[in-house]
Amino acid sequence: MAVEPLFGTRAQRAFIITIAVQAIVVVTMVALTFGMVRADAGTTFTNLGFKTLPCYLALFILAEIFELIMAFDALRLRNIIQLMGIVLFHGALIVFSALQVHETHVAIYNCQSCVTDPNHLWDKVQRFLIVAPCIVAASWFFLLFWIKQLYAEFGWVIFHVVGANPKFKSMYQFYQIFICLLKFDFFCFVGVTMQLLIVVLSKDSAEFGVTIAAIPVVLLLLAGCARAVKHEVKWLMTISLSLMVPAMSYFLYKLDRFYAPSTEDQYISTRATLTVFTVVAFLLLLASLAIGIKCFRDFDKGLHESKAHGQSYTPVKMQVIDAFRMGGMSERQASYFPGGAPLQQQISIE
Structure with missing residues (x-):
């Protein structure tokens, strides 16, 4: 049998899909927040206090693209250590997304004169801001589950290298x-x-x-x-x-x-x-x-x-040598077994 290629197993596909889906959802939530505040503030959106919102959006887009590239790279290289790093990075995203709830609140209420009704605007965007860390946190638990399977799948690669x-x-x-x-x-x-x-x-x-x-x-x-x-x-x-x-x-x-x-x-x-x-x-x-x-x-x-x-x-090819199908083996191959005859199934790595 052969070791599965890139995205050849359910764990690999699920890992990258989990990151991609949460990235789309979170960036959408952040973009909606940005759009609502910009629409309400109008021309005063360029006020210094509101600059945190486009920065927040840009950072999240950067973070999600970076995480997706890192995940693809880790799966391509069968790199367990990088996968562990991604889990820690994803945990940091939870903290970052939670901090942005406070930072956006500060931005809106520090620029009360720039918006129609700060309380109404905050009530509108708060739900989207809270969804972001919740989605990131939920996806983090899924990543932990898939990494456990990937560890078993990739654990022998350092031996190969x-x-x-x-x-x-x-x-x-x-x-x-x-x-x-x-x-x-x-x-x-x-x-x-x-x-x-x-x-x-x-x-x-x-x-x-x-x-x-x-x-x-x-x-x-x-x-x-x-x-x-x-x-x-x-x-x-x-x-x-x-x-x-x-x-x-x-x-x-x-x-x-x-x-x-x-x-x-x-x-x-x-x-x-x-x-x-x-x-x-x-x-x-x-x-x-x-x-x-x-x-x-x-x-x-x-x-x-x-x-x-x-x-x-x-990917390394692996072959199962069946003890009951050795009749067609060459003399050289059969000599690897005691007495020149196979006793049980063997696994060879080419």
Whole structure:
């Protein structure tokens, strides 16, 4: 028999469908909220306090697209660690969607003069805002159920890539964790940057220019780090890991700006979400640095070939050799059994 290809099993199909369906429902709820507030506010919708709503919509679209791509990538590579990362990311989406109920409430009541009746508008959009975290939470439990089945289906893939050596298995798992962390670093950085550019920063401010300039630097850092660890390029890995320290310092600096008396007013409309994103981004970078150092220490220990080519996973064919159908086997094949004759069913992996 053959191992099922991509989307060849019910668990794989159900996992990706669950993410896709909840993405459509949640983005629809957020878009309806955005549309209702925009229609009620009219030309005053450009007020600074309302900027949190288009930012909220943009972040959710980004998050759902990112999660869908990550899920497809994890299923394609049979990557259990990335699937676990998706579950944690989905849990963070529950928190984010719940925070937006409070943030939208603040936006509407801080701009009471911009809407016809803030109480009536809040009553209209509240139900849609509450549906979002409920749907995300419900789908999270379904994902846990399907991942349990996917774990059983994909659990032997590391053996296929690195063999039975437990030391190689451990090193490869740290490599997978590091690559997964880099992907989530990318999302958190884009999330923080998007909120700053849409909601907070003035285009004429120096901080706006610094934030724009930081985008290509951080993206090159993450891409360079991924390439360095995959191909074991020591000088590039050293530079990439070193740059993570100032990147973490930048997030701590921004966190201080959110609550400093001189600057807190400009962040008030989206401070809760920005704080969560910034803290998570800092912790992810810290974890990336620690795991990256571990991966760096594993360079030149025989794992390069597995990292360079192991991700290009192709389903392994398995054959059941029936003890009662061995009559047509060649002499060479039969010699693998005691006495040259089969005693029981055997499974071979080609």
